[in-house]
Amino acid sequence: MKKIAYFLSMLMFLTAVAPAAMAKNGSADKEPSPEEKARLEQLDERVQEIKAMDFRAMDKEERKEIRNELRDINKEAKEIGGGVYISVGALIVILILLVILT
Template sequence: MKKFFINACFAILLFGGIATGAFAGDNSTAKTAEISAEAKVRMDEIESRVNEIKAMDFTELSKEERKEIRAELKDLKKEAKNNGGGLYISTGALIIILILLIILL
């Protein structure tokens, strides 16, 4: 059983590494992790607007006004998501992390 587990882990690592290498693409077009000063200012503006909306009393607003605010929040969320970037982990790295966790625990 132990030999089967080791062979299965090896096969997963082998095929996971091949798949990530095939889909890696060109790294020259990758976004940088740093965001510009004007993007930081815009993110602060978005955060302050969201806090203003959270502090509002929605019971006094009409249905149309609530709908407009909901649409504005969706747009702000999309804009913040596009400016924020993110952390991406490759498949091979994820498999290695899982195997190490299994071995160590």
């Protein structure tokens, strides 16, 4: 029984870690450089400016441009920030195994 539990826990662990191993960025735990931090601050300031805007006064085309700009900002921030990802299914299975094995 212990061998099966050990095997299943290792399988779930590897399933949870696989998305991070296959990420585009080589190292997800790398600290952003000062230039990247400055760029993230600029992006954050722009997002705050957009949040403060009155969208009711804009026409449809302006709102569409703002929406596209926000998508681009989000993509750029994700590229700079990096991160470790774990799937929801793997997280649930790990929690269930922890409850069963304790």
